[in-house]
Amino acid sequence: MKRLAKWRMISMIAIITLLLSGCGEPFLSTLQPAGEVAKEQFDLMMLSVAIMVGVIIVVTLIFAIVVVKFRRKDDSIPKQVEGSHKLEIIWTVIPIILLLILAVPTVASTFKFADVSEMDKKNEDGKTDVLVINVRASLYWWEFEYPNEEIITSQDLVVPTGQKVYFNLKASDVKHSFWIPAVGGKMDTNTDNVNRFYLQFDEQKANEAGDLFYGKCAELCGPSHALMDFKVKAISPDEFDQWVADMQSVKEPETAETPLAQQGQEVFNNSCIGCHAVTPATGAPEAARLGPNLTNFGERSRIAGVLDHTEEELKNWISDPEAYKPGNKMTNAYNTLTPEELDAVSEYLMNLKVQD
């Protein structure tokens, strides 16, 4: 009997898993987990769904019988039943057992996901052996600082697959929440404190998702909350090391090559550089980092997190950011650019690349 129950449970989980895992896009859906954390959360989800479907089946069965069988047929008065101690005990005890089955793995996973002790283990250089990324959320963009590697990037998070990546999370203006659905649950970026957690990116699943996961802000933060997307490039550890080295090699703003781009660099230095850095150095204080770091802008996947990465969209964005992200902090922070200046600065930005 017990074995039968267990078998039923497992087969139910299997059926539900099969049904649900087709849902959504591999780069966004929590139902196609692409990492250890998301996988464990998915399994917990399936366990709870299986238990709950069991409950629903029992209720539905009784419900159907009642609704069909006990319709009023004549004017007789049914027997007035006070209750039944036996039944009461059954439907008190069974749910408690079901909840215990769910509670044990829940508590275990909750503690597991909160284990960031590796972040506190510093080697002689004062750095950690594990990869740590400081995430800073601002209206409506994301900054990713790699304290060990001493580089900063924005909007496109670059991570190696197959290892735990630890995050320090905070916000610089209002509360946001850092969420990469396919890779793991979210955690809030508070204004008061730094939150910490870890995620792991699965190589094969990353390939299936086109090496690019979608990240979202999950806490209402203002008009453009819906557009506060970021992207995650999950690449192999070797490629990641190469990327880090390429980023680190940029010590000074690189001089543009074509005449148009050089003209654009001039415009950039006059209008944009007050907020946007084009070197990945971590030296500047946070308060001075007013806009996304653009060091590797030419290699990013989106403009402003949501627009296609084309020169056309870039010009649209620079000429009227308010139209694309209402309430953003870039609008009116610089003088209007002439069409020529716009062409030039776009040419310059699209050629900001570190990986040649």
Place this chain on the structure above:
Amino acid sequence: MSTYAQKKGFGATLWEYLTTVDHKKIAILYLIAGGLFFVLGGLEAMFIRIQLAVPNNDFVSAGLYNEILTMHGTTMIFLAAMPLLFAFMNAIMPLQIGARDVAFPFVNALGFWLFFFGGIFLNLSWFLGGAPDAGWPSYASLSMASEGHGIDFYALGLQISGAGTLMGGINFLVTIINMRAPGMTYMRMPLFTWSTFVASALILFAFPPLTVGLFLLIFDRMFGSNFFDVANGGNTVIWEHLFWIFGHPEVYILVLPAFGIFSEIFATFSRKRLFGYSSMVFATVLIGFLGFMVWAHHMFTTGLGPIANAIFAVATMAIAVPTGIKIFNWLFTMWGGSIKFTTPMLYAVAFIPSFVGGGVTGVMLASAAADYQYHDSYFVVAHFHYVIVGGVVFGLLAATHFYWPKMFGTMLNEALGKITFWLFLIGFHLTFFIQHFLGLMGMPRRIFTFLPNQGLDAGNLISTIGAFFMAIATLILLINIVVTSVKNEKVGNDPWEDGRTLEWAIPSPPPFYNFKQLPLVRGLDPLWIEKMEGKKGMTPAEPLGDIHMPNNSFTPFMISLGLFVAAFGALYREDYNWGILVLIAGMGITLLSMFVRSVKDDHGFHIHKEDLLNDDDKGGKA
């Protein structure tokens, strides 16, 4: 004493309602005001769904969308669901316990007018520079950063209406403790009265934290304090705690009375006493108690740490046990019964699978580690709409049909009622079921638009179509109300013919003194007991005598009006010089009205025995 007059002009009727302290008339006021706000909140919901019907839609702008979503949540919770429940509590609970009114009729009226003026104040924000836009919980960092006066309207409006709710809750508590008819022991009280009792206790303990939080927000935004200003040593997570210590019990404040309504309906239309009455009472009390132990499950991703998250996860799961007990007790109330599928019973029956749907996703959400995925996604939106629409709104619609004859003396049309029911039921599941999957597929909540090619298009369109079904259903309900009111076919004491509790022993609508003689209660379902013994009505517990009644009063209206005026002063104090004067003037009106109330002796009046005798045909035969 104007209450004796039958035909009155519009002005006299208006004056009567502005000054009334009669719980039945206050119930009608709550029903009208709550109904209006329900329609308003429903319109806001439609705007939300139209905006999200297709990706990249521009039906409303980003900022306006945030105002709409904030006002939808705030209106539906504070200004629609709660007042509508208060309407039925006011109308029915005193009748169920055999009382002539609530304990403090004056405070009852004051509670209504505070709620009403608070709600109006909040909604005036639409015309005065923009509504609040930080979501109904108005998390402190965002609400502090929000420009304009929207959040000020939110904080001041909710403060005023919250005071009214708190008064209402205390009033109900005192009424149930003190004013039960002879023989009506606690364990003979109908379940709706029990759930009113527990919900009122929740109000008593849950609203003060909200009041404190709102005052801190008011001080921060309007008077220069720094409770939530991190740069100056404030802390925004405190707001989250204060809000949810109120906010979670609030869910039970809403759903417990709905449970009570369903309990009455199941027993009535199954012609059976409630299965496991004592365990139902126990479960209600236990849910109320546990409701205070779980608020941090709204904050699993805030970063409280694994210990807090684990404790609150397990505590949250525990609530499923008493809720499950209730579900099975309802099912077994029907089991072996003789079920008549009237409109209220249809809602009650449909409530079971719908609410179980919301309940099981609640347990899923309780699993903290998995909640990191669900939190602030459309999964949560689906979950709480299953609970609040499938539980509370179904309960309100059921109660509207069930108690309409008792409140107005005429039955809502059953055919139209059933059409409303089916449209609403289909629309509800169509709208919200798919949202579970949207959330799991990675759609965050409170987004004003979404980009194409994320696998979210079809689900959102289906959801919007469902919303239109619910809108049409609501329209048909309104038509039903108008048609019924125009026809106005009078009904007797017990129009559903299967009434079990005291309210069905007196005329519909009841005379203003409810019971000519207080009834003698001999057990659970007192009217049913008398019916089964072949009697027509209740046995009186006292000889016919004079009845002491309170006088009408305009003071509650004035006290509330003063606070309404003062709120404008506080809001505009920093913008205009006259702000502070208006603030003082408003406070003055309120304090002066309170002073008048304190010094003026108002002993009420007596209905004399002789008048009651002449009033025979108007019933109250108990």
